[in-house]
Amino acid sequence: MTGLVVDILDLPPTIGATKQIHLDLAAPEDLGTEVIGAEPGSPLVVDAALVSMEDGVLVRGSARTRIHGECVRCLTGIDEDREITFDELYLLPDKAAEARADEEDEEADDLFVTGQTTIDLEPALRDALILGLPMRPLCRPDCAGLCSQCGERLDDLPADHHHDTIDPRWAALSELLPGSDEELD
Known part of the structure; x- marks a missing residue:
């Protein structure tokens, strides 16, 4: 009991x-x-x-x-x-x-x-x-969520936070560019 x-x-x-x-x-x-x-x-x-x-x-x-x-x-x-x-x-x-x-x-x-x-x-x-109870609880109504690339809280990141990504269809061509050994952020 x-x-x-x-x-x-x-x-x-x-x-x-x-x-x-x-x-x-x-x-x-x-x-x-x-x-x-x-x-x-x-x-x-x-x-x-x-x-x-x-x-x-x-x-x-x-x-x-x-x-x-x-x-x-x-x-x-x-x-x-x-x-x-x-x-x-x-x-x-x-x-x-x-x-x-x-x-x-x-x-x-x-x-x-x-x-x-x-x-x-x-x-x-x-x-x-x-x-x-709420079906989808939020810490606050305007919560921005997580960055889809790095998984960090968007509210904790600077407003200009972004990730440079290359379209996978053009990825092979990026190797022909000078300095292609460096990774893009």
Whole structure:
């Protein structure tokens, strides 16, 4: 069991009954995408209200964590603090079985009360975080990226940075020029 699995034994089954939770733990490994996500092991603070419903438990919460990723243009590291909010209904096992039988609720397999005693907040938190993250993170909107010839960050190079290249179709003729032993920059 992970630290994001919450016990609901003390949540009264009366509709509208509420339980407040506060979790202060380390972010799990796979909370994000391959490009950007919660930095594994960084502090993750979750505050949520669990509300008894007829079909299950409604979880309304927020989480704060440190996000780490790389700019897709220049590969510079991106680090920022992020707050995520999420609202999810965790179905009771019998209601989840009904939803699966109806095949109308595609999420019935993901979010349900486990054995009527616990709920796992990690899938809901992961979904909310991924939806709030950019698909193509940038260090800044006007990032110039990398030089296609030398691979250096264009923002770190002078404005007149360039490489003299010879068209490969004419490369053999360049050997006939005087001083052809010198390489072109």
